[in-house]
Amino acid sequence: MEGSTFLQAISLSKTYLGVINSGVKNINLTIQKGKITAIIGESGSGKSTLIKLLYGLLSPDDGKVYFENERVWGPEIKLIPGHDSMKMVTQNNDDLNLFAKVWENVAALLPSNNLMAKNEKTETILKQLKMYHLAQKKVVELSGGEKQRLAIARALITNPKVLLLDEPFNQVDTSFREGLQEDIRDIVKQTGLTVIMVSHNPSEVLSMADELLVLKDGQIIEFGRPKALYHNPSNLYTAQLLTNANSLNKIEAENCGIKTKKDLLLIYPEWIKISRSKTNKDWQIKQVLFKGCYEDLLIEKNGLVLRLLNEKFEKYVEGDKISIKIKKSIGF
Numbered sequence: 072m073e074g075s076t077f078l079q080a081i082s083l084s085k086t087y088l089g090v091i092n093s094g095v096k097n098i099n100l101t102i103q104k105g106k107i108t109a110i111i112g113e114s115g116s117g118k119s120t121l122i123k124l125l126y127g128l129l130s131p132d133d134g135k136v137y138f139e140n141e142r143v144w145g146p147e148i149k150l151i152p153g154h155d156s157m158k159m160v161t162q163n164n165d166d167l168n169l170f171a172k173v174w175e176n177v178a179a180l181l182p183s184n185n186l187m188a189k190n191e192k193t194e195t196i197l198k199q200l201k202m203y204h205l206a207q208k209k210v211v212e213l214s215g216g217e218k219q220r221l222a223i224a225r226a227l228i229t230n231p232k233v234l235l236l237d238e239p240f241n242q243v244d245t246s247f248r249e250g251l252q253e254d255i256r257d258i259v260k261q262t263g264l265t266v267i268m269v270s271h272n273p274s275e276v277l278s279m280a281d282e283l284l285v286l287k288d289g290q291i292i293e294f295g296r297p298k299a300l301y302h303n304p305s306n307l308y309t310a311q312l313l314t315n316a317n318s319l320n321k322i323e324a325e326n327c328g329i330k331t332k333k334d335l336l337l338i339y340p341e342w343i344k345i346s347r348s349k350t351n352k353d354w355q356i357k358q359v360l361f362k363g364c365y366e367d368l369l370i371e372k373n374g375l376v377l378r379l380l381n382e383k384f385e386k387y388v389e390g391d392k393i394s395i396k397i398k399k400s401i402g403f
């Protein structure tokens with residue numbers, strides 16, 4: 072369908088009855104087919120409301136959602152809420168049959184008129200989600216992360232065109248989460264699936280998303296590629312969602328040798344370079360924080376503390392005098 076729009080929201084607004092400043096306001100948005108779009112924003116910014124409106128689980132007060140040029144209707148019009156070509160996975164997988172096996176939980180969603188096709192499809196999806204070895208286990212015996220994988224397998228078994236994920240990885244350990252993120256990216260590449268995910272985990276959205284949408288107080292304040300938003304955020308809010316940057320007021324900026332007219336400067340940890348050069352050793356290492364494949368250094372000068380990223384392990388120890396160069400900063 073070259074030239075036509077895949078999934079689109081036009082002037083979408085929804086306020087929860089009797090609660091001012093709830094829900095979302097005037098959302099205009101185009102979701103690209105075959106891409107992963109991530110919605111980020113602080114708690115209460117409207118992420119879940121927006122994803123439910125796109126799916127048709129909620130009806131907007133104003134505005135429309137179109138999927139492949141047809142209206143997506145909410146629960147007031149549609150008896151079984153949720154668009155038939157989309158599937159949503161959230162944190163609560165309450166539709167899993169806990170006492171049935173993994174295999175049955177997936178296969179049960181397919182028609183029984185062609186048993187061979189049913190078995191093949193179930194096997195394929197379990198393999199794709201690296202769950203085939205768990206096929207004969209009961210759901211009660213699975214870990215939280217495995218249950219999340221199963222929920223995604225169930226969502227994908229009926230070949231939806233869009234998979235909506237509302238913070239489904241929150242309760243999952245980091246190592247497990249990363250594996251699942253890679254598998255979802257693989258499935259997107261192999262099948263052309265479109266994914267819309269809500270997350271407030273910066274590393275998750277930066278590595279997974281093709282497009283990022285930033286919500287604040289129910290409105291979209293920024294939209295773009297993760298790299299662009301990370302390196303050049305237009306809003307302090309976006310930067311603070313995506314980074315653990317140093318924020319400096321004017322006086323603190325001057326203390327670092329930067330003159331600015333802006334009220335606030337952000338300096339990312341990786342933009343600060345340190346050395347032991349003989350002159351200007353006016354900063355001191357306060358703490359060395361081991362982070363696995365790098366160190367965070369907390370350095371101090373006249374009471375101002377900055378965080379920087381150091382890849383040269385054990386080169387610096389607490390108390391060392393050093394000088395710094397700030398390569399970049401962003402003003403707001």
Ligand code: ADP
Nearest residue numbers: 087090092093094113114115116117118119120
């Ligand atoms: P997020 O998912 O980003 O945390 P939500 O979409 O759940 O945000 O909520 C957006 C705003 O709408 C919040 O202020 C929230 O309190 C309010 N809200 C969400 N659901 C309801 C509801 N069912 N009734 C009243 N207010 C709600």
Ligand code: MG
Nearest residue numbers: 118119120237
């Ligand atoms: Mg939410």
